[in-house]
Amino acid sequence: MSAKFDLNDDSLVVIVGSGAGGGTMANELAQKGVKCVVLEAGKTLSLDDIENDEWAMFSKISWLDKRFSAGGWHGAVNHPGLPAWIVKGLGGSTVHWAGVSIRFQEHEFKMKTTNGEVVGANVIDWPITLAELEPYYDKAELKMGTTGDVTGMPHLPWSADFKVLAEGARRIGYTKMIAGPMSINSVDRDGRPACQQIGFCMQGCKLGAKWSTLYTELPKAVETGNCEIRTNCMVLTIEHDKSGKVTGVVYADADGKQQRQKARVVCVAGNSIESPRLLLNSASNMFPDGLANSSGQVGRNYMTHMTAGVYAVMPGEVHMNRGTAVAGIVRDEAHNDPKRGFVAGYTIEKLALGLGFLSAFLVPGPTGWGRKVSGALEKYKYMSGVWICGEDLPQEQNRIALHPTEKDQYGLPAPVVYKTDHPNDTNMRIHAYQQMEKIYNSLGSTEIYNLPAYPASHNMGTNRMSEKPRDGVLNKWGQSHDIKNLFVSDGSQFSSSGSPNPTLTIVALTIRQAEYLAEEMKRGNV
Amino acid sequence: MYNPLLQIGGSALACPDVTRRRLLKSMMFVTAALALPALPPDAVAAPLSADQKTTLFRLARDIYPHEGFLDDTPYQAVVDAIIVEAEGSPAVADLLSKGLADLEERSQRIYKTNYTAIPKPEEREGVLRSIELTDFFQKIKGGLLMGLYNNKELWPKFGYDGSSWETGGFIDKGFDKIDWF
Numbered sequence: 001m002s003a004k005f006d007l008n009d010d011s012l013v014v015i016v017g018s019g020a021g022g023g024t025m026a027n028e029l030a031q032k033g034v035k036c037v038v039l040e041a042g043k044t045l046s047l048d049d050i051e052n053d054e055w056a057m058f059s060k061i062s063w064l065d066k067r068f069s070a071g072g073w074h075g076a077v078n079h080p081g082l083p084a085w086i087v088k089g090l091g092g093s094t095v096h097w098a099g100v101s102i103r104f105q106e107h108e109f110k111m112k113t114t115n116g117e118v119v120g121a122n123v124i125d126w127p128i129t130l131a132e133l134e135p136y137y138d139k140a141e142l143k144m145g146t147t148g149d150v151t152g153m154p155h156l157p158w159s160a161d162f163k164v165l166a167e168g169a170r171r172i173g174y175t176k177m178i179a180g181p182m183s184i185n186s187v188d189r190d191g192r193p194a195c196q197q198i199g200f201c202m203q204g205c206k207l208g209a210k211w212s213t214l215y216t217e218l219p220k221a222v223e224t225g226n227c228e229i230r231t232n233c234m235v236l237t238i239e240h241d242k243s244g245k246v247t248g249v250v251y252a253d254a255d256g257k258q259q260r261q262k263a264r265v266v267c268v269a270g271n272s273i274e275s276p277r278l279l280l281n282s283a284s285n286m287f288p289d290g291l292a293n294s295s296g297q298v299g300r301n302y303m304t305h306m307t308a309g310v311y312a313v314m315p316g317e318v319h320m321n322r323g324t325a326v327a328g329i330v331r332d333e334a335h336n337d338p339k340r341g342f343v344a345g346y347t348i349e350k351l352a353l354g355l356g357f358l359s360a361f362l363v364p365g366p367t368g369w370g371r372k373v374s375g376a377l378e379k380y381k382y383m384s385g386v387w388i389c390g391e392d393l394p395q396e397q398n399r400i401a402l403h404p405t406e407k408d409q410y411g412l413p414a415p416v417v418y419k420t421d422h423p424n425d426t427n428m429r430i431h432a433y434q435q436m437e438k439i440y441n442s443l444g445s446t447e448i449y450n451l452p453a454y455p456a457s458h459n460m461g462t463n464r465m466s467e468k469p470r471d472g473v474l475n476k477w478g479q480s481h482d483i484k485n486l487f488v489s490d491g492s493q494f495s496s497s498g499s500p501n502p503t504l505t506i507v508a509l510t511i512r513q514a515e516y517l518a519e520e521m522k523r524g525n526v
Numbered sequence: 527m528y529n530p531l532l533q534i535g536g537s538a539l540a541c542p543d544v545t546r547r548r549l550l551k552s553m554m555f556v557t558a559a560l561a562l563p564a565l566p567p568d569a570v571a572a573p574l575s576a577d578q579k580t581t582l583f584r585l586a587r588d589i590y591p592h593e594g595f596l597d598d599t600p601y602q603a604v605v606d607a608i609i610v611e612a613e614g615s616p617a618v619a620d621l622l623s624k625g626l627a628d629l630e631e632r633s634q635r636i637y638k639t640n641y642t643a644i645p646k647p648e649e650r651e652g653v654l655r656s657i658e659l660t661d662f663f664q665k666i667k668g669g670l671l672m673g674l675y676n677n678k679e680l681w682p683k684f685g686y687d688g689s690s691w692e693t694g695g696f697i698d699k700g701f702d703k704i705d706w707f
Contacts, residue, residue: 052689055676160704167707196695206691316706321687322696355686359675366659369667370651374590377675381685443707 003228005037007261012037013517014249014263016235016278019092020506021490022269023213023221024143028514030226034521037261038218038227039251041234041270042089045214050204054356057203061095063088066408067273071398072420074452078365083417084304085455086271090231091214093271094503095204096457098326099182099211100349101146102500103137106130107336108344108391111496114336115343121393121422122301126495127467127476136508144183144211144507145190153187155180156195159323162350164314164384168439169330169348176331183211183504184324190216199352201325233259234410238266238282238291238486246291246486252410265485265517265526269510272302272459272492276400277415279463279473292463292480292488297472299401301394302417303461303497306346306425309451310436311353311362311385313376315444318384320352326387327352333390333435334499342427345499346390348436355380362449376449384440388432389458392497393422400462419456458502463492477516478509485526489513572619574609577640578626582608582666584642585629588650589663590670600680604673608666618665625662632656 005012013029013036015022022038029036042063051057062085069075069083087093107114110125117123141150148155156179158166166177184201185194195209208215221227232254239260240246248262268275276299280290290298330348337345353361355377363373376383398420402413421429433450440448466472469481478493480486489510491502498505520526574582586601612619632653633641644650657663674680681688690696 052691055672157702159701163702163704164707195697196691197697197701198691198695200689200691314706316704317685318704319685319687319701322690322699322701354688355681355684356676359671366664366667369589369658370654371591371647374592377590377684378592378595 001225002222003035003225005035005228007259010248010262010264011035012261012263013265013267014039014261015267015269015489016249017041017092017269017271017274017490018090018213018218018229019087019269019271019490020094020097020213020503021510022267023091023094023217024507024510025267025269025489025514026227026229027217027221028511029518030221030224032514032518033226034518035226036221038221038229039233039235039249039261040090040092040229040231041274042087042092042231044231045089045091045095045204047206047208047215050206052198052200052203052206054200054203054354061087061089061204066406066414068403068406068414068416069419070416071418074365075419075455079455082455083419084273084459085457086459090218090229091212093457094212095214096202097501097503098201098351099184099324100326100329100501101141101144101181101183101504102329102347104130104133104498104500104505105334108496108498108500111344111391115338118343118393118424120395121424122396123394124464124466124471124495127465133505133508133512136512137504139511140504140507141181143216143511144504145185145192146183146504147180147186151189153185153189156182156184156186156324156327159197159327161318161320161323161352161384162327164318164443165330165348165350165386165439166328168443169332171442172435172438174330174332176334177328178331179328182324182326185209192216195324197323199321199323199325200354235270235278236281236410236412238268238278240284240286240291240483244286244483246483265487265521267487267489267517268463269489271490272462273400273415273417275488275490275492276462277402277412280400280402281412292473292482292486294482295466295470295472297464299462300396300399301461301464302398302400302419302459303392303394303494304419304453304456305458305497305499306388306390306392306421306428307453307456307458308388308429308432309351309361309385309454310388310433310440311358311383311449311451312440312445313379313447314382314384317381319381320384321354323352325352326350333432340431342424342431344391344393344424344428346388346428346432347499348432349387349389351385351387353385358383361451361454364452376447379447386436388429388436389499389501390425390428390432391499393424394461394464394496395420395422458491458497460491460494460497460502463488464495465493466495478513487513487517572623573613574619574622578623579605579609581626581629581641582622584650585654586666586670588647588654589667590674591647592674596674596680596683600674600677601670604666604669607673608669621662621665625657625660628660628662629653629657
């Protein structure tokens with residue numbers, strides 16, 4: 001049923017990327033009868049490719065093209081070639097995500113109004129509100145199969161590991177411990193089975209119980225006959241005409257040959273490093289600073305979430321690997337209360353690591369060795385741990401830039417990813433470490449390991465939406481302020497990071513964007 | 527297996543907010559790189575002596591010590607693989623012999639004895655900390671990280687289960703059982 005479109009067909013929507021944004025956009029448009037082509041840089045994947053093996057899957061699905069970590073974060077030293085931990089393959093990072101599906105809180109759409117100017121940060125309100133996005137959150141949850149009230153699907157059962165965290169949280173007075181909302185089937189639904197607690201969610205769900213565009217949106221889009229997916233096709237530049245409208249893209253196909261696909265509309269959904277990089281690499285005489293960049297904000301305000309890990313040795317066995325990777329969350333610190341020493345909030349997310357990843361991340365980088373590390377790993381089955389996910393303030397100098405000399409395998413300037421904590425991030429991380437120490441001490445654990453940020457899987461903000469064109473790249477529909485038929489459909493749209501994991505919000509924004517785009521095409525406005 | 531998490535050094539990229547610590551580390555990487563001139567392709571690598579092999583093995587046990595928990599076998603396997611690699615690669619052989627010479631020089635200077643004869647584990651760790659950012663040390667560390675902790679044969683010892691989908695996951699195997707609080 002797959003459509004096959006001509007390279008000179010200029011009636012198409014070209015979608016760059018097949019993850020939460022691109023994959024959802026493809027299906028939403030295809031269901032509405034809009035013809036589209038998905039260009040995915042990575043290879044085709046299927047459930048057969050998925051193994052319960054951390055390092056094997058890391059090698060198989062990660063985006064490992066040449067990239068540089070820079071700025072003041074520890075990864076510039078410890079992860080110099082891996083600023084981000086995202087996927088290159090069909091389904092994008094929805095293969096890797098853990099399934100946590102929290103909605104933004106109302107105030108998280110208006111951080112400027114809520115907290116005023118924050119020195120050293122570049123904070124703006126979103127041009128949309130929670131009320132405007134709520135109907136699309138409902139649609140996103142129904143699409144993804146998110147546990148909770150909208151689907152009526154119960155949350156997943158509490159694993160032993162989550163019970164440990166929840167008991168510690170209870171002992172220090174927390175009350176918001178919940179094993180959801182997760183976009184992981186707790187019962188058979190939408191042709192996909194219920195979770196069997198096999199673990200390895202972030203290596204790709206072997207059962208397909210976790211939502212991923214790989215086996216939901218993408219095949220459904222193809223089935224309509226309105227969508228063609230081309231894998232191993234890396235988009236190199238977006239082209240435009242004399243009026244400034246985009247006319248198509250140039251990409252390297254599976255054989256490395258350059259192809260030019262014409263388009264009526266281009267939707268960029270390559271994640272928050274590749275999307276701005278593509279706009280910057282598309283600079284022309286008319287747009288010398290890159291496409292859609294009259295504001296100078298393309299690539300800037302890069303946010304990853306304020307993150308940290310905490311792992312502790314418990315007095316009894318835990319076996320954290322038995323069950324979903326993120327078995328539950330604690331939301332008692334998710335509110336905005338500057339009295340804690342920082343604005344915005346964070347979520348405590350249970351996160352199981354296998355022995356392979358724990359050995360690499362307990363003390364990351366070249367100095368992570370010795371008795372302290374090996375001694376802790378001997379107690380693997382007694383260990384429990386969390387990932388802290390908090391709001392990261394936008395800063396202009398945190399950005400994606402093009403390397404002046406280094407090129408990737410396609411001959412394009414490699415991306416340099418600058419990231420330095422704002423003092424607000426630092427204060428929030430210290431607070432989270434202190435709270436986790438209280439939680440683990442309450443359970444009788446005194447052997448606690450504070451981990452710095454991992455290479456980021458949550459990447460946001462580098463093509464942000466803004467009310468005023470001078471503050472950002474996109475309007476409230478994710479449409480370029482400068483170029484009407486150019487859209488961005490991924491997390492780089494985010495005006496601020498919020499504290500929730502980004503996928504649900506990307507999907508909600510995309511459903512809304514697809515509705516708008518289809519209407520605008522019908523009206524002849526784009 | 528290509529693994530950027532295990533790479534060190536990379537390109538010491540100039541950026542405005544580089545910290546002093548980072549700069550120092552970058553310089554150390556440069557120093558390490560300068561200490562290893564490229565060898566002509568036909569250079570014959572001198573095989574490691576028995577003493578050097580013993581030192582390499584001691585070093586491996588000291589990087590991730592597991593006395594009374596893991597026996598010598600997995601350490602020896604990692605060391606043997608690196609020795610085999612050195613036999614086919616003059617660059618690796620040179621990395622090993624120069625790294626070992628540097629280690630012995632430091633041991634002699636500080637403790638007046640060979641590395642393997644330094645009695646206290648924490649003293650040996652101290653010597654290793656002084657070379658931990660070298661390519662030599664990181665090569666051994668990288669091999670051990672995979673050989674000890676990504677080694678399916680050893681996982682049961684650590685209480686790690688590994689792959690579970692083939693046997694139906696943990697849903698009916700007590701994934702929710704906890705009894706100590």
